[in-house]
Amino acid sequence: MSTNSAPDEGSPWPKKTDRTRSRALKREAVMTMAVRFFNEKGFHATSLDDVAKALNVTKPTIYHYFRNKDEILFECVVQGLHSIADAAGRVEAQGGTGLERLKSLAYMYAICMTQDFCICISRTADHELSPASRARFRALKREIDQTMRQVIRDGIADGTIAPESERMISFTLAGALNWIARWFDPEGPMSREEVAQSVVSILMNGVAAEAGRGTPVRAPESS
Amino acid sequence: MSTNSAPDEGSPWPKKTDRTRSRALKREAVMTMAVRFFNEKGFHATSLDDVAKALNVTKPTIYHYFRNKDEILFECVVQGLHSIADAAGRVEAQGGTGLERLKSLAYMYAICMTQDFCICISRTADHELSPASRARFRALKREIDQTMRQVIRDGIADGTIAPESERMISFTLAGALNWIARWFDPEGPMSREEVAQSVVSILMNGVAAEAGRGTPVRAPESS
DNA sequence: TCAATTTTTTACCCGTGAGTAACATCCAGG
DNA sequence: CCTGGATGTTACTCACGGGTAAAAAATTGA
Numbered sequence: 357m358s359t360n361s362a363p364d365e366g367s368p369w370p371k372k373t374d375r376t377r378s379r380a381l382k383r384e385a386v387m388t389m390a391v392r393f394f395n396e397k398g399f400h401a402t403s404l405d406d407v408a409k410a411l412n413v414t415k416p417t418i419y420h421y422f423r424n425k426d427e428i429l430f431e432c433v434v435q436g437l438h439s440i441a442d443a444a445g446r447v448e449a450q451g452g453t454g455l456e457r458l459k460s461l462a463y464m465y466a467i468c469m470t471q472d473f474c475i476c477i478s479r480t481a482d483h484e485l486s487p488a489s490r491a492r493f494r495a496l497k498r499e500i501d502q503t504m505r506q507v508i509r510d511g512i513a514d515g516t517i518a519p520e521s522e523r524m525i526s527f528t529l530a531g532a533l534n535w536i537a538r539w540f541d542p543e544g545p546m547s548r549e550e551v552a553q554s555v556v557s558i559l560m561n562g563v564a565a566e567a568g569r570g571t572p573v574r575a576p577e578s579s
Numbered sequence: 580m581s582t583n584s585a586p587d588e589g590s591p592w593p594k595k596t597d598r599t600r601s602r603a604l605k606r607e608a609v610m611t612m613a614v615r616f617f618n619e620k621g622f623h624a625t626s627l628d629d630v631a632k633a634l635n636v637t638k639p640t641i642y643h644y645f646r647n648k649d650e651i652l653f654e655c656v657v658q659g660l661h662s663i664a665d666a667a668g669r670v671e672a673q674g675g676t677g678l679e680r681l682k683s684l685a686y687m688y689a690i691c692m693t694q695d696f697c698i699c700i701s702r703t704a705d706h707e708l709s710p711a712s713r714a715r716f717r718a719l720k721r722e723i724d725q726t727m728r729q730v731i732r733d734g735i736a737d738g739t740i741a742p743e744s745e746r747m748i749s750f751t752l753a754g755a756l757n758w759i760a761r762w763f764d765p766e767g768p769m770s771r772e773e774v775a776q777s778v779v780s781i782l783m784n785g786v787a788a789e790a791g792r793g794t795p796v797r798a799p800e801s802s
Numbered sequence: 803t804c805a806a807t808t809t810t811t812t813a814c815c816c817g818t819g820a821g822t823a824a825c826a827t828c829c830a831g832g
Numbered sequence: 833c834c835t836g837g838a839t840g841t842t843a844c845t846c847a848c849g850g851g852t853a854a855a856a857a858a859t860t861g862a
Contacts, residue, residue: 527759528782532750
């Protein structure tokens with residue numbers, strides 16, 4: 357990384373490191389504040405003046421750390437996506453049946469969805485991002501989706517997951533899990549762990565009691 | 580309605596009716612066009628000039644039929660909510676066990692979520708509405724939620740629905756169902772009926788095959 | 803202490819889009 | 833045919849907010 361040949365072992369830390377560290381810290385501070393606004397008021401309704409004021413600085417200061425508003429949003433969702441992808445990666449490596457791994461994955465996913473950067477994912481429609489960011493956003497989401505589908509396929513293969521369409525299962529799970537971001541309240545009656553536990557259990561075992569399992573849907577007459 | 584005392588029985592329809600009818604038709608036309616833009620580009624990113632141009636009129640014409648932009652969005656989501664509430668009402672009246680009624684409700688809900696006005700509900704964050712509209716929006720959603728919870732309670736009482744938390748069940752279902760609005764593509768491989776059928780079946784019966792039902796979630800180590 | 807660099811501010815520009823005023827047009831009914 | 837209401841247009845106002853230029857302030861290294 358460094359261009360000078362002197363060893364980095366010297367006790368007094370090189371200034372450069374300190375500089376970049378504090379710069380990174382300030383970027384983080386901007387993102388943490390911004391994501392809170394985005395989640396509460398929405399991306400469009402949040403002005404960078406709002407964010408700046410909340411950080412006790414002025415708008416151009418923010419532009420010293422980010423190229424534009426889009427970049428801030430993008431880095432927020434990427435941060436969230438990384439935390440989910442990490443969890444997914446850990447689960448993929450873990451042993452067990454397909455169902456066991458899917459449970460772990462869904463549980464971790466649910467936990468993530470109660471935190472700011474992931475909440476931001478769920479609330480961000482991709483048309484809010486610039487075309488370039490949008491493409492990368494979608495690609496990252498697809499990666500996670502692929503991991504999930506692989507686990508589902510494994511589970512269907514080993515007989516622990518019901519042989520429904522893998523595509524429909526992943527959409528259904530993603531829906532229920534992403535939706536958590538919309539209603540979870542950290543001040544509410546249940547902890548994030550309890551919520552995750554409960555939602556996953558419902559998804560895995562279904563809503564029906566043992567008795568009525570497998571009966572077809574009866575739609576009411578007319579449209 | 581009319582101030583004149585003459586009977587409305589005359590064969591040639593009174594002009595007043597015609598007027599109000601065409602006015603209503605034009606309001607509808609505006610909404611149908613607007614909702615398409617809202618769903619595709621988002622509410623904030625849609626300008627009324629866009630909508631007007633697509634209808635071959637100018638912006639002030641739209642203001643002749645709606646007080647402001649908020650009113651348009653509000654009436655769109657209300658239209659969607661009414662279609663869901665109607666379905667919910669029909670299901671509530673229908674006989675059968677709690678589970679059977681919940682299945683019907685979820686099925687109808689899913690069908691609705693593939694249509695423009697309901698898609699708009701799912702994509703509309705309530706901070707996009709004015710405080711007044713937002714309150715009514717929430718109230719309508721709560722009504723539907725109450726109906727759903729009642730059905731769930733009935734099902735738990737009659738033993739056809741698993742005795743999980745009614746609140747968690749309704750959130751999980753709502754999430755999976757509302758999410759349909761985000762990914763369903765009428766041009767895609769499955770019809771709306773097939774999608775609804777499949778999602779409902781997964782929700783009711785769960786993802787797990789018979790074998791692995793009821794085993795607890797194992798979270799991967801660390802966070 | 804002084805020069806160079808980074809960080810932050812003040813003071814702007816400018817495009818966009820909601821909403822309006824005032825004028826034109828079209829139609830009924832007397 | 834002429835008047836009044838409904839419908840539509842042109843031509844605007846105006847606030848808001850993303851983004852920038854340039855100067856000031858703070859920091860660092862010598």
